[in-house]
Amino acid sequence: ATAEAAVDTIVAIATPPGTGGIGIVRLSGPASRALAQSLCGHALRPRHAHHARFLDAAGEAIDDGIALLFAAPASYTGEDVVELQGHGNPVLLQALVARCCALGARMARPGEFTERAFLNGRLDLAQAEAVADLIAAGDLTAARAARRSLDGVFSRRIGALADALVAIRVHAEAAIDFADEPLDTLGGAQLAARLDDARVDLAGLLAAADRGRRLRDGLHAVIVGPPNVGKSSLLNALAGGERAIVTDVAGTTRDLLRETVHVDGAELTLVDTAGLRAEGDAIEREGMRRARAELAHAGLAIAVVDARDPEAGRAAVARDLAGVPRVLWVHNKADLLPPGAPPPPEDELRLSAASGAGMDGLHARLRSLVMGDPGGGEGEFTARARHVEALARAAAHLEDAASALAAEALDLAAESLRAAHRALGDITGQVDADALLGHIFSRFCIGK
Ligand code: GDP
Numbered sequence: 001a002t003a004e005a006a007v008d009t010i011v012a013i014a015t016p017p018g019t020g021g022i023g024i025v026r027l028s029g030p031a032s033r034a035l036a037q038s039l040c041g042h043a044l045r046p047r048h049a050h051h052a053r054f055l056d057a058a059g060e061a062i063d064d065g066i067a068l069l070f071a072a073p074a075s076y077t078g079e080d081v082v083e084l085q086g087h088g089n090p091v092l093l094q095a096l097v098a099r100c101c102a103l104g105a106r107m108a109r110p111g112e113f114t115e116r117a118f119l120n121g122r123l124d125l126a127q128a129e130a131v132a133d134l135i136a137a138g139d140l141t142a143a144r145a146a147r148r149s150l151d152g153v154f155s156r157r158i159g160a161l162a163d164a165l166v167a168i169r170v171h172a173e174a175a176i177d178f179a180d181e182p183l184d185t186l187g188g189a190q191l192a193a194r195l196d197d198a199r200v201d202l203a204g205l206l207a208a209a210d211r212g213r214r215l216r217d218g219l220h221a222v223i224v225g226p227p228n229v230g231k232s233s234l235l236n237a238l239a240g241g242e243r244a245i246v247t248d249v250a251g252t253t254r255d256l257l258r259e260t261v262h263v264d265g266a267e268l269t270l271v272d273t274a275g276l277r278a279e280g281d282a283i284e285r286e287g288m289r290r291a292r293a294e295l296a297h298a299g300l301a302i303a304v305v306d307a308r309d310p311e312a313g314r315a316a317v318a319r320d321l322a323g324v325p326r327v328l329w330v331h332n333k334a335d336l337l338p339p340g341a342p343p344p345p346e347d348e349l350r351l352s353a354a355s356g357a358g359m360d361g362l363h364a365r366l367r368s369l370v371m372g373d374p375g376g377g378e379g380e381f382t383a384r385a386r387h388v389e390a391l392a393r394a395a396a397h398l399e400d401a402a403s404a405l406a407a408e409a410l411d412l413a414a415e416s417l418r419a420a421h422r423a424l425g426d427i428t429g430q431v432d433a434d435a436l437l438g439h440i441f442s443r444f445c446i447g448k
């Protein structure tokens with residue numbers, strides 16, 4: 001892509017908004033080297049840290065700092081890249097960007113540096129998406145999974161599957177050329193066996209990608225239950241903070257409190273709702289209305305009841321849980337139970353938010369609800385809904401191919417195999433799809 005006539009040189013502030021010790025302005029494109037020379041007053045040697053004054057049009061210093069040149073193609077974008085590390089003051093950084101624009105650069109769109117890395121073959125599409133996921137990862141487990149995608153763990157599994165499909169396609173298309181011969185003399189059984197293997201591999205990859213998607217997207221969980229059962233206490237115990245207000249008065253939590261917590265890489269948006277009950281004043285009724293609205297789009301409800309009288313709690317909230325895909329019943333205040341109390345039903349948890357007893361079990365359950373069964377092998381990697389959808393499409397095409405093969409309809413089988421192969425290409429970007437690219441990179445932050 002760099003061979004194209006006019007590639008712009010782009011510039012952006014790469015560090016987050018606000019003040020900080022250091023602020024970084026990044027340039028990429030064919031003019032960045034010459035531009036940096038004008039800005040710093042001297043040429044930059046690749047991969048050398050130069051202490052430089054960044055000069056304005058009048059030759060006065062806007063700031064001083066470190067200038068680095070990464071020469072094409074060994075740079076993040078594959079183009080000449082210059083990094084200017086100055087003081088972390090937005091006023092100075094903006095002046096620096098304005099100066100770069102005056103010297104011929106233009107402001108980068110969100111994600112444009114990574115888009116160029118993709119267009120120049122430094123990353124495939126799944127890896128480029130993993131860059132954004134790495135930046136957005138809310139905890140170390142999610143970050144590690146994004147790291148694995150960025151390192152190509154996911155892409156390599158797609159690549160291996162695509163290679164297998166190529167081999168099957170070659171075999172199938174060769175057989176088409178001898179269509180008068182019976183399929184079994186053309187290795188039909190072998191073809192079917194290879195196709196079966198590919199279907200099994202694809203199913204495994206689909207399951208792993210779906211876990212990766214959940215790891216990235218998390219799960220919207222809502223805590224519900226009657227007043228005073230310990231919902232706020234449970235939220236605090238999960239969040240490890242003191243965000244929600246805990247009191248002895250029924251109906252205290254009138255507003256919704258949101259807290260994002262991470263449980264072994266699973267992101268949970270916890271919404272502590274006003275206690276659901278029939279009566280209450282206008283403000284409480286508003287709280288209950290909002291609680292029900294939250295439940296309408298929750299992936300999981302954590303329904304809290306008092307361990308001493310779970311059936312009363314169940315009766316109070318059961319009706320509101322009708323549309324929620326998954327409900328985890330938690331019997332709280334286990335510490336107040338008399339010794340020898342019968343255990344809760346299977347799949348329900350008994351714990352004490354106050355003492356912390358049983359919280360480990362809740363963590364484990366939340367993790368498995370978000371992630372499903374943990375996969376072995378190279379470890380979890382992040383994936384997106386887009387990837388899962390493409391894999392599901394590929395799987396459907398392989399099913400079609402298998403039926404066509406069973407019916408000795410080789411043309412149809414070959415067509416389905418080609419479609420499956422193309423679906424895999426959508427994930428790594430081995431197909432040209434400008435609309436797709438714009439959609440993906442526009443969601444990045446500026447400067448990446
Ligand atoms: P919410 O109205 O459901 O949010 O309940 P809160 O979290 O505000 O708790 C209500 C009361 O129950 C407070 O006095 C808490 O200290 C108390 N509480 C919460 N969890 C426990 C627990 O596990 N054991 C005991 N003994 N008390 C608890």
Ligand code: ZN
Nearest residue numbers: 231232245253
């Ligand atoms: Zn509360």
